[in-house]
Amino acid sequence: MSLNIQNIIPAIGAQFSGNPDATIDTVSIDSRSLQNNSGTLYFALSGQNHDGHEYLEELLSKGVYNFVVTQYPEQLKGKANFLVVHNTLEALQLFAAYYRNAFDFPIIGVTGSNGKTIVKEWLNFLLSPEYNIIRSPKSYNSQVGVPLSIIGINEKHNLGIFEAGISLVGEMAKLEVLIRPTIGVLTNIGSAHNEGFQSREQKISEKLKLFKDAEILIYAKNPEVDALIPAGTKTWSWSFTDPNADVQISQKGTQLHIHTSQHTFTVTLPFQDSSSVENAITCLMVLLYFGYSPAVIQERLQLLYPVEMRLKVKNGINNTTLIDDSYNSDYQSLKIALDFLENQKQHQKKTVILSDIFQSGWSNPTLYETVAALFSSNQIDRIIGIGDQITTHAHYFSNITTYATTADFFEAYDPLDFENETILIKGARPFHFEEIVFRLEEKTHETVLEINLNAISHNLNFFKSKLQPGIKLMVMVKAFGYGSGSFEIARLLEYHKVDYLGVAFADEGIALRNAGITMPIMIMNPETPSFSAIINFGLEPEIYSVKELHAFLRVAAQHNVSDYPIHIKLDTGMHRLGFEAKDLDTLIAVIKDNPRVSIKSVLSHLATSDEPEQRDFTLSQIARFDLLSSQLLSALHIQPLRHILNTSGISNFPHGQYDMVRLGIGLYGVSNDENETKYLENVGTLKSVISQIRTIEAGESVGYGRKFIASATTVIATIPIGYADGIRRSWGNEVGYLIVNHQKAPIVGNICMDMLMINITGIACHEGDTVTIFGENPSVTIMAKALGTIPYEILTSISQRVKRVFYRE
Template structure:
C-alpha cells in the first residue's frame, strides 16, 4: 500500500468507517477483523452501498473492477498509520489525557472551556482505544485549530501505543487509581502504564499539565516541561469555595459555579481552569465554559423522577471512583433519606473480593439509609446490617419493589457491564 495514495483518497472522502451498518456515502471503509468477525467480507457490499474506497488485508476479497481497493498487510495498522499521517499534515496542537478516574469528564470540561476560544474537536464519547484514537484523529479537519484526544487502557503498553499514534503536544493524567488492576498487575502497574504518556511527551520535548497535589505525578514529571495546576497559576489565584451541593471556584474575582459535585470533580474542574489559563482564555471565557458543562451519559448525571432525585454515575466504577463518589454523596446537604445502589466493579483480578468487601464496609461506615449491593462480587461479601445483597439485576428489581425508597435521594453506581441505569424505569 502507498500511504500517500490512500491519504489522497481520504482527502476526497467524507471520512472513514469501520462498520458497514453505519457507513455513509463517499466514506472509506476499513475492513477491520476480530476473533469472531472478518471485515473483509463486507468490502464489496460497502462499495455497493456507496463507499468511495475500501481497505482490506486479504487479497481474495479484492475485486478492482467493482471499485477502489487498497490491499494492506493489516487494516488496523493502516488505519493507525493514516491517522498519524493526517495528524502530521494538519499540524494542529493536540492535548492527550488519560487516567484511572474522571478522564472523560475532564476531557469534556477542558473541551467546554477551550471551545470558547478555539475551533476545537475532541474524542466523542469513549472512543479512546486503539481504534477510537485513530478515528478521532481522522475526524479532525483543517478548520480545527485544536484537538483533544482521550486515551484509555487496561494493560501496560497501550498508552505508549496510543501516544505514538497521536503524537500529542500536551499531556494530562487525571490520577493513578485502582482501575483495571487485573490487566495492569496492581497499582504500580497502573502508574507505570498511565505514565507512558509522560514518557512519550518527554521524549519529544513537549509539555504536561500536572496536579500539584499529586506527589507521584510531581515526582515523575520533575525533569519535564510542565505547568503545575494548583491554587496559583501563571499569576492567577484559584480558590475552591465549596463542593456541596455543587463545586464552586473563585478565579481571581470571578465566581465559577459548576454542575458537578464532590472533591474528585473539583480536581477535574481545576484542571480545565488551569489549562484554559495556559492557553490565554479570559476569566469570563473560562467561567462560561465550565458553567456550560452538564454531565450526561450516566456520568455524575442528576435525574429527577416523580418519586426520587437520582445521581446516576453508572457508566463505570472502580474502587477509587467508588470511594470518592460515596464520600461526596454522603456529604451532600439534603433532608431526604439517602440510598445507594452499587453494582459490581470489574477487572480487579485477585483483589476483587477484598476490594468489594472494602466498599461494603465503607458504605456501612457512612450510615446510608439503604444500601443495595448488586452482582456476583458484591453478593459474596460479608454484608452489614441493613445492606441488601442482590446476585443479579432481576433481584434488585424485586428488592426495590419490597423496600420503599420513595422520596429518597439515590446514588446509582457500578461498572458499565452492570448497566444499572436500567433501574430508572421502575423508580
C-alpha cells in the first residue's frame, strides 16, 4: 500500500490540516502496536470503553504523523497531519471501501451463524494452488475487522475470501459496501447473536444483504432461507433431502455421494461429524461452481484438516512461554501474532520461529524485506527461519538462523538453546510446526484449564460500558486470578489500561512485579511482616485499623519514604475489616499532616450487593460510606478516589460508582443475574482426556467404597482428574456429570484423589478423547448450585498443578 493523503481526504470526507503530499503505507487502530511508524495512518476510534484520541501525543512522540480524528488538541496543530471527520469508525469503513474499489478480482463473501472461519480457511487451502488469495485473518469479521482485512489487499492478489459477522440490524449493509462479494456463501444459520434481532427471519434477511449484488449465492437449500432470498438472486444450492436443490448429496460414514446435472461421484472426508461435513460440502459447492473436476475435488477434500482458530499461550521448557500459531503462515496473520506476542510476552527476550510465508501477493524479495522490517519494529531478538524461501532471503534479517526443513531444525535442536524467553511459533501446515510445539512444550498433567482471553476482554468491556464517564476501574486478580492464572490475566489487563489491580496478599503482588507488571497494585489484606516488602516492590496497602496504620508508619519511617500511597478501608456493615465511625477521630489525628503517607483512596466492601432481598441493607451501606468518607475527606482536606462497588454492585447500584469500582468474578463470566449472564462470555473451560475404557457387568462396582453398583452391562471411562485437582467429592455419585462428545456422562462412584469415573454407555468415544468438566456446560454456576456453594469456590479450588492454556480466538 502506498497512498497519497490528498486522495484519502475526499474519500473519507475529511477536513484536513497538515501536509497533503504525505504518503501512507499502513493503517492502524491500536496505539500500542510496535508496528506503528511514520507511514502509518492512525484512526482514533472511540467507543464506550476507550478513546483513541487519548494517545495522539504518545503516538506523535513515537514517530506517527498521520491521524484520522474527530478533534485534536490545539497544541498539536502544525506538528502532524490531521484528517478531521464526524465519526472515525465510519471513516475507516469509507477508507476501506475506497481502497477496495482499486481492485477488480473475484471476491467470496462468507456469512452465517456457524462455520464462517472454517469455511474461509478451507477454501483458502482448496483454492490456493490456482489463486493468490487474500483472506480475513483469523476471525476479523466485525465492523472494524472487515475494513482492516480489506486493507490487506495488494496488486498481486487475484482472489479474495472475506467473512462478515453481524449482531445487530443494519450492520451487514455497511459490510457489503466494503466487501462487494461476487460470490456469496451462506453457512449454517444457528442461534448465535439472536438477541440482536427481533426474529430469526430478521436475522436471516440481514445476513442475506451481503449478497445483494453477488453473481451467485451458494447455500444449503432451506425453505426458511428460500422464502427470504430476494427475487432475481441466482443461487447454487445443495441438500440431503430436497430434490429441488441443484446438487443432491447422500452420506454414508465418511463418504459423500454427489449428484449434479453434469457429474456423479463420491468423495471421502477425513471426518464425519455433522458440522465438519456441512462446512466441507459448502467448500465442495464452491469448487463445483469454479469448475473443478471431480478428480481434483476428491483429491483435495480428503486432505481437509481441523482448523485451529486461536493463538494459544503455553508453558514451555526451561522457563519459556510459547505462543502456538503453528498451522498458519501469511503476512496479515503474522502482524496480528506479533501484536499478540507483545501483549503476552512474559520475558524480555522475544524469539520467532517462522516458516516460509505463502500467498503474500508480493515477490519473495519484497515479502521477506518487509517481514524483516516488521520484526525490527517489533524488536524481535532472535528469528529461526524454516523453509527454502526464508533461507534464500536470510540476508534481509540481522538476527536469523535458517533451516531448509523442519527435519533439519530437529537435527540441530538442543533444548538448552531455549530458555527464559517468549517464543512465537508460526508456520504453514506443510512444515508441521505442531511437532516443534510438542518438543518445546512443558510436559505436565493431561488435564488443562483453557482460558479464553477474548472472553476476558469482552467481559471487561461489558462492565466498562456500565460505568459513567471518568470512573476508574480496579480489577481483582487475587487467588491466582480466581483460578485462571494471575500473571497472564494481569498482563492482558495492563494492555487494556485498567487503572488498578487488586490482590489479597503481598506475595501475590510481589509475584506480579517479578513477572514484569508495572501498573498500580493494591494489597487488600496486607500483613504487618510484609510491609517492608510492600514498599520495596512499590505495592499499595489497604489500611483497616489504627494498629495497622501505626505499624505501617514505623516501617515507612525506617525506609525514609514520604507520601507513600495507602488506601483506607471503612467498615460500613460487612464487619470484617475496616475503620468504624468511632475510629475516625483517631485515624484523622494520626494521619493529619503526616508526611510519610498519602491517602490514594477510601473504600468499603458491600456485603449483599448480589442479593435483591437485601437491597435496603446495601443502600444503607452506601449511605454510611458516603457519610464516613465525606467526614474523612473534609477533615483532612483531601480528594482521594472513593470506591465501594464490587461486580454485582456495578450492575445493581450504579449511583454508588463514586470515583472507581472493583471488578472481580464478573471478569470471568459469572453473574448472579441470569439476564446479565447472557451478555457475558465463558472464560475458563476445564478439560481432560479419557485414560481408559472398560465394560463391567451387572453387579460389579466402581471406585472406593463400591458406591456405584452396575444394574446392567455398563461402559465406564476413567478420567485423570480428582479432588486433588479441585473437583469436590460431593460432585460424584451421579450428582455431577462431564460432557463427552456433546453428551452428558454422569460421574459414578466416589471421586478419587487423582481420578474419577464416568458412565459412557451409549456414547461413541475412544481412549484419548477430550472430555469437559466445566465451561459452557456444565457452567461453574450450575455446579455451584448443585453443590450448595458459590462459583468463586469452584474456580479458586482448581489446583495449580492443572496446566493453564491461554488462547485468543
